[in-house]
Amino acid sequence: MTWLAEHYLWIKAFHIVMVVCWMAAIFYLPRLFVYHAAAEDSVGRERFKVMERKLYRGIATPSMIASLILGMLLLMAVPTFMSQGWMHAKLAMVAGLLAYHGACFYFLKQFQKDNCDRSHVFFRWFNEAPVLLLIGIVVMVVVKPF
Secondary structure (H helix, E strand, O other): OOHHHHOHHHHHHHHHHHHHHHHHHHHHHHHHHHHHHHOOOHHHHHHHHHHHHHHHHHHHHHHHHHHHHHHHHHHHHOHHHHHOHHHHHHHHHHHHHHHHHHHHHHHHHHHHOOOOOOOHHHHHHHOOHHHHHHHHHHHHHHHOOO
């Protein structure tokens, strides 16, 4: 038995923990964008810049990286998953989350430069995308519909 197979459940447990951390950050960051876009005072805007930067760099990105590494280890432990349709669908949705993470970075940089022209209403809708992707990912992993 390989090291990966022996530790599969530990890897899986920490993968889930890191995904939960990543999703928490990905759900909260656009909510900060909502408040930042609606802020009318410079003190408030500067506070949001700090909060957004710390959330993105301190929680969102490290937990995303850990999720990806642990997910790759899980795939290495059970390579037959790559021949199943549900895994391909899941990975496509994970790619969507990665793109969303990148979009958050783009908006973070715009806010840092005081150059974001999107409204708080835009960010309220923007905040819904990761919820839909997470639902799809969980359904693929648990139900394995194909």
